[in-house]
Amino acid sequence: MKIIEAQLSIIKMPLRSPFSTSLSKVTEREAIIIEISDEEGRVGLGEAVPFSTPWYTEETVKTAYHMLKDILLPIIFQQPIQHPREVSKSFEAIRGNHMAKSGIETAIWDLYAKQQRKPLWELVGGVRDRVPAGVVVGTQDPKEAIENIAMYLQEGYKRVKVKIKPGNDYHLLNEIRKHYPTLDLMVDANSAYSLNDVKVLQALDEFQLLMIEQPLGIDDIVEHSILQEKIKTPICLDESIVSLHDAKSAIHLKSCGVINIKIGRVGGLWNAIQMHDLCIANNIKVWCGGMIEFGISKAHNIALATKSGFTIPGDISSSSRYWEEDIISPEIIVRNGEIKAPTGFGIGYEVNKSRLEKVTLYKEIFS
């Protein structure tokens, strides 16, 4: 597979409504769109998903743009690729920068699938032609959260995730459970707690949550193991798991019962596939996490989520969950709580060129 040209576009769009977590309030989103072309004019699409500031991981749009332009694209242009699974190996000498790496690696997966004239989800070993849709409530105000949940259930979502933090946990969940006693409900703490909060977290066991995501430190595996022994709710790790080694450590130490696999956080689709396989072999449940991303990244998530182990609805919602108008055509739509995997080659969605142009802040072409 010879790539003859690459285009990087930094795009920005306001969210339809603010997205609040224990760490940050997101009101607009930047990302990097990667378009790579082969000699026959086919285009592979990728999206690098770091935020504009390093509140979730250490990467930002600016660091990722530098990595793509100055380090990663030169490697890709120099080394012809036989199969996308080789890309992460060719980046092994480069430390970290997983979201930058994932942006170009996913574009190569899309281009390769188009060359093979296959939908990407079939190429990665998908077993279902639709994925269950989960949604994240972007407010921690109990009244607003309950109103939002009613709206999302109307739209058919099967699983709801809410953000919690110390001082806004028990009351919020108690109010939600009063209205929705049997809802498939999970929480994400984004590392807002410590082992001093064991009693607070034990109290949440009464709400029969599917899981509690990342209660402790962003790079912790040991203390999560201590906490998991003290609470009934399964711990799900997100930020702590950036590599297969992290996943192996968490499995060995029994730090969690679930892992949220995000293609960007783990450095690409091949790493995500290997993590899926490792977790399933060790009875660790997995689901596909989201990054408040645009349609190209979400399309890659959909392909991944068709694999057998992704039985829990992921943070895979419709384009309209965050955007007035997405950068892809058709947009991603949730019907009866599911998203149909596209039948087109590659990711199965096209770029909405006029929309992409409108939201592009800056772009460069490399060859």
Ligand SMILES: O=C(O)CCC(=O)C1=CC=C[C@@H](O)[C@@H]1C(=O)O
């Ligand atoms: O993509 C979505 O629908 C929301 C994903 C989501 O909850 C998160 C995205 C990025 C950082 C966090 O706030 C949070 C997470 O930790 O999973």
Ligand SMILES: [Mg+2]
């Ligand atoms: Mg999370």
